Amino acid sequence: xxxxxxxxxxxxxxxxxxxxxxxxxxxxxxxxxxxxxxxxxxxxxxxxxxxxxxxxxxxxxxxxxxxxxxxxxxxxxxxxxxxxxxxxxxxxxxxxxxxxxxxxxxxxxxxxxxxxxxxxxxxxxxxxxxxxxxxxxxxxxxxxxxxxxxxxxxxxxxxxxxxxxxxxxxxxxxxxxxxxxxxxxxxxxxxxxxxxxxxxxxxxxxxxxxxxxxxxxxxxxxxxxxxxxxxxxxxxxxxxxxxxxxxxxxxxxxxxxxxxxxxxxxxxxxxxxxxxxxxxxxxxxxxxxxxxxxxxxxxxxxxxxxxxxxxxxxxxxxxxxxxxxxxxxxxxxxxxxxxxxxxxxxxxxxxxxxxxxxxxxxxxxxxxxxxxxxxxxxxxxxxxxxxxxxxxxxxxxxxxxxxxxxxxxxxxxxxxxxxxxxxxxxxxxxxxxxxxxxxxxxxxxxxxxxx
Amino acid sequence: xxxxxxxxxxxxxxxxxxxxxxxxxxxxxxxxxxxxxxxxxxxxxxxxxxxxxxxxxxxxxxxxxxxxxxxxxxxxxxxxxxxxxxxxxxxxxxxxxxxxxxxxxxxxxxxxxxxxxxxxxxxxxxxxxxxxxxxxxxxxxxxxxxxxxxxxxxxxxxxxxxxxxxxxxxxxxxxxxxxxxxxxxxxxxxxxxxxxxxxxxxxxxxxxxxxxxxxxxxxxxxxxxxxxxxxxxxxxxxxxxxxxxxxxxxxxxxxxxxxxxxxxxxxxxxxxxxxxxxxxxxxxxxxxxxxxxxxxxxxxxxxxxxxxxxxxxxxxxxxxxxxxxxxxxxxxxxxxxxxxxxxxxxxxxxxxxxxxxxxxxxxxxxxxxxxxxxxxxxxxxxxxxxxxxxxxxxxxxxxxxxxxxxxxxxxxxxxxxxxxxxxxxxxxxxxxxxxxxxxxxxxxxxxxxxx
Numbered sequence: 001x002x003x004x005x006x007x008x009x010x011x012x013x014x015x016x017x018x019x020x021x022x023x024x025x026x027x028x029x030x031x032x033x034x035x036x037x038x039x040x041x042x043x044x045x046x047x048x049x050x051x052x053x054x055x056x057x058x059x060x061x062x063x064x065x066x067x068x069x070x071x072x073x074x075x076x077x078x079x080x081x082x083x084x085x086x087x088x089x090x091x092x093x094x095x096x097x098x099x100x101x102x103x104x105x106x107x108x109x110x111x112x113x114x115x116x117x118x119x120x121x122x123x124x125x126x127x128x129x130x131x132x133x134x135x136x137x138x139x140x141x142x143x144x145x146x147x148x149x150x151x152x153x154x155x156x157x158x159x160x161x162x163x164x165x166x167x168x169x170x171x172x173x174x175x176x177x178x179x180x181x182x183x184x185x186x187x188x189x190x191x192x193x194x195x196x197x198x199x200x201x202x203x204x205x206x207x208x209x210x211x212x213x214x215x216x217x218x219x220x221x222x223x224x225x226x227x228x229x230x231x232x233x234x235x236x237x238x239x240x241x242x243x244x245x246x247x248x249x250x251x252x253x254x255x256x257x258x259x260x261x262x263x264x265x266x267x268x269x270x271x272x273x274x275x276x277x278x279x280x281x282x283x284x285x286x287x288x289x290x291x292x293x294x295x296x297x298x299x300x301x302x303x304x305x306x307x308x309x310x311x312x313x314x315x316x317x318x319x320x321x322x323x324x325x326x327x328x329x330x331x332x333x334x335x336x337x338x339x340x341x342x343x344x345x346x347x348x349x350x351x352x353x354x355x356x357x358x359x360x361x362x363x364x365x366x367x368x369x370x371x372x373x374x375x376x377x378x379x380x381x382x383x384x385x386x387x388x389x390x391x392x393x394x395x396x397x398x399x400x401x402x403x404x405x406x407x408x409x410x411x412x413x414x415x416x417x418x419x420x421x422x423x424x425x426x427x428x429x430x431x432x433x434x435x436x437x438x439x440x441x442x443x444x445x446x447x448x449x450x451x
Numbered sequence: 452x453x454x455x456x457x458x459x460x461x462x463x464x465x466x467x468x469x470x471x472x473x474x475x476x477x478x479x480x481x482x483x484x485x486x487x488x489x490x491x492x493x494x495x496x497x498x499x500x501x502x503x504x505x506x507x508x509x510x511x512x513x514x515x516x517x518x519x520x521x522x523x524x525x526x527x528x529x530x531x532x533x534x535x536x537x538x539x540x541x542x543x544x545x546x547x548x549x550x551x552x553x554x555x556x557x558x559x560x561x562x563x564x565x566x567x568x569x570x571x572x573x574x575x576x577x578x579x580x581x582x583x584x585x586x587x588x589x590x591x592x593x594x595x596x597x598x599x600x601x602x603x604x605x606x607x608x609x610x611x612x613x614x615x616x617x618x619x620x621x622x623x624x625x626x627x628x629x630x631x632x633x634x635x636x637x638x639x640x641x642x643x644x645x646x647x648x649x650x651x652x653x654x655x656x657x658x659x660x661x662x663x664x665x666x667x668x669x670x671x672x673x674x675x676x677x678x679x680x681x682x683x684x685x686x687x688x689x690x691x692x693x694x695x696x697x698x699x700x701x702x703x704x705x706x707x708x709x710x711x712x713x714x715x716x717x718x719x720x721x722x723x724x725x726x727x728x729x730x731x732x733x734x735x736x737x738x739x740x741x742x743x744x745x746x747x748x749x750x751x752x753x754x755x756x757x758x759x760x761x762x763x764x765x766x767x768x769x770x771x772x773x774x775x776x777x778x779x780x781x782x783x784x785x786x787x788x789x790x791x792x793x794x795x796x797x798x799x800x801x802x803x804x805x806x807x808x809x810x811x812x813x814x815x816x817x818x819x820x821x822x823x824x825x826x827x828x829x830x831x832x833x834x835x836x837x838x839x840x841x842x843x844x845x846x847x848x849x850x851x852x853x854x855x856x857x858x859x860x861x862x863x864x865x866x867x868x869x870x871x872x873x874x875x876x877x878x879x880x881x882x883x884x885x886x887x888x889x890x891x892x893x894x895x896x897x898x899x900x901x902x
Contacts, residue, residue: 058491059491059824059827059828060824061824061825061828099744099745099754100745100750100754101745102745103743103744103745104743104745104814106743107742107743107745107814107817107818108813108814108817109817109821110817110818110820110821110822111821112821112825127825128821129821129824134821158753158754158757161757161760161783161784162753162760162783164784165710165760165781165783165784166760168709168710169708169709169710169781171709172707172708172709172885172888173605173708174604273707273888274707274888275604275707276599276603276604277596277599277600277603277604307540308536308540308545309524309536309540309546310536310537310540315533318593319533319589320589321589322588322589322590322591322592322593322596323592323596324593324596325593325594325596325597325600326600345596345599345600346596347595347596347599377537377540377541380540380541380542380543381540381541381543381544382543383543384541384542384543384544384562385543385544385545385562386543386562387492387493387494387543387562388494388543388544388545388560388561388562390492391491391492391494391830392492392828392829392830393828394828394829
């Protein structure tokens with residue numbers, strides 16, 4: 001019932017709130033953006049973890065995250081789901097404490113534990129009061145979860161059953177069906193497809209030993225990136241990083257994953273579903289973190305479909321024709337090329353009409369590039385909106401983790417606006433022409449057949 | 452999970468320590484301005500709250516509050532259709548709007564020097580909206596797409612909609628905020644114009660500004676832009692009190708899905724004045740049931756008995772209309788919704804008989820204290836809390852009161868409200884009866900085929 005969680009406030013009033021546009025995906029696409037002169041301190045802990053720290057005493061709170069190259073791309077097709085279950089089980093039994101004891105210990109001091117999991121990364125997050133009693137207890141417990149997970153067999157059976165139930169439900173829902181088909185068509189046998197290769201059969205095969213082995217080989221000191229922001233001193237931050245990293249398994253950073261192959265022919269997948277709306281996804285392999293084309297593609301995508309109400313896709317599909325509530329595009333930069341995706345949902349009867357408008361808008365953009373006026377508007381928003389991207393500790397923590405994990409320069413945030421300002425219309429046109437091939441794109445349509 | 456409980460408490464708990472930084476002003480035309488200083492970042496959040504939501508609608512035009520919200524971006528004489536978003540974007544801003552049962556809210560997030568722009572635009576569209584039939588005809592299609600996306604194709608959302616419709620019969624909370632589809636199909640521009648004339652006036656709105664601003668400067672700008680607008684006589688609002696429910700009610704929803712789902716609602720009081728005690732005891736009760744993963748429902752039904760894959764409880768005290776105390780959950784494989792309902796009801800009986808432990812009470816209170824601090828990391832959230840209270844008959848001055856009242860709740864009071872409100876005759880149950888996909892559309896192949 002609380003599926004509409006767009007506003008982060010779960011009061012019934014807001015749960016029921018109808019917003020003008022759902023921004024979840026757009027926020028994701030913006031996550032590369034950032035800041036001017038954020039004083040990031042960086043060092044390597046004695047045990048080998050990379051540490052990124054911003055000291056800030058405005059509020060009596062502390063935010064910490066620790067990430068590892070242990071996301072779904074480190075799974076195997078036979079047992080897809082090991083990476084996710086390992087991450088999920090960290091807080092369900094550790095150091096002899098049961099899942100209930102762990103939950104209650106965090107709750108007793110008002111600490112809020114959290115997790116991270118995507119194609120590349122997996123890890124844990126924590127927000128706690130910075131006062132000594134709470135801080136010390138919360139960090140001690142966090143260290144225990146990371147270093148001494150028990151992976152209790154009975155809990156694993158329960159969590160497997162819950163995961164399988166979730167997969168069976170997802171297999172009936174158009175949004176999940178389209179996401180899965182998109183991932184398969186785009187990534188094929190590349191490890192980035194493993195996330196959507198989890199099936200009841202693969203989960204069924206997973207054993208406690210698999211989790212123990214995955215933890216030992218991936219949650220290692222050399223593979224750890226610690227991000228810290230808040231009300232602690234540099235000396236305290238050093239001690240925290242060491243406390244979290246020192247008891248981790250020994251091991252180096254994870255090996256590279258292969259590049260994502262580019263499709264040589266178009267793939268169109270149509271899956272029938274009785275839903276009122278068709279879910280449509282189009283895509284192509286996008287960019288890596290640190291890719292030289294990143295900024296032209298990022299700014300160009302703002303104009304095409306990343307800029308919310310002012311994007312070309314929203315203008316053509318929604319504002320001019322009323323064909324969809326939400327239409328968007330994004331590049332998700334990862335270790336290797338993450339997806340470039342365009343998405344929308346439309347009444348099943350007008351599936352083909354909407355798809356045609358999307359394709360024409362994309363083709364025109366790739367052929368002609370943006371106008372100088374569109375580029376100026378994009379830069380005004382991205383550059384002018386910079387302070388909003390770093391206006392809370394929670395947001396800054398996520399940037400620290402990304403900079404650390406992907407080895408971006410410490411000045412990445414400071415340089416962001418400069419890089420955006422340098423982008424020209426010619427660069428955008430050139431980058432899109434080279435990097436997005438409409439004739440070879442993946443298209444997934446779940447729902448009606450346009451008849 | 453029905454509602455993430457700690458976030459609900461957040462809605463209750465703005466910043467005692469920050470109340471010193473808050474000031475209000477009322478213009479002679481009835482327009483109210485509340486300012487909270489937060490100088491951590493050079494940004495500002497500006498929200499205009501209209502005290503008009505779906506609760507104020509009539510049968511036949513349900514959804515019009517939300518439709519008007521969409522139309523508010525469709526132009527005035529000075530700012531033609533589509534320009535509002537472009538102007539805000541050019542200033543580096545983010546903007547959006549949302550509609551709930553109780554209010555409609557428009558907001559911008561900007562670098563602080565652009566606050567005046569926000570006031571200029573909002574004061575213009577408060578009285579000068581120029582709604583054309585042509586723009587309406589397109590936008591109503593967008594809203595219908597939104598309804599399909601949010602509700603029609605989401606089985607659990609349909610259950611939620613039916614639960615409200617069955618729980619309430621006289622009170623307008625029975626109707627969905629997005630409106631019934633047939634009302635949307637038959638809505639015209641005049642319906643939206645009537646709504647605008649009825650409710651959009653300075654004396655029915657509150658401006659909330661949070662950020663790196665000086666209150667006197669905010670007040671000066673508010674006077675300049677909103678001062679000249681004329682107050683309007685507002686229609687009388689009838690109480691529409693729901694007649695007492697005299698016996699259990701049940702409703703079933705059939706939709707394509709794999710897993711069944713159950714949602715249950717008991718009538719409960721809303722907070723009517725800040726010093727009621729029952730709503731606070733109900734908030735604590737919700738926390739004991741569903742405040743963290745080791746709270747009663749998850750601990751007993753998911754972790755111990757394994758009857759459910761998910762289960763939750765929730766209660767919202769701050770509303771213009773009546774409140775509900777709700778439960779929901781999904782049974783695990785091998786268990787039916789009947790099993791899960793029995794298990795939830797047995798947890799309720801146990802509560803009524805034995806009450807809660809002191810540990811449980813203190814744990815919830817510790818979370819309340821911490822949440823009160825954490826919420827200061829988000830300016831947007833702080834603005835939401837102020838606006839919500841000001842729009843539901845309370846004042847930002849009550850903010851200090853809420854954490855104190857929650858801290859004062861006793862275990863006996865929690866037991867007392869459980870016995871008083873969680874009673875069989877006050878219960879409505881809605882159940883999802885999952886339908887196989889191929890039964891709805893027999894010709895649909897379930898496996899993807901590639902063209």
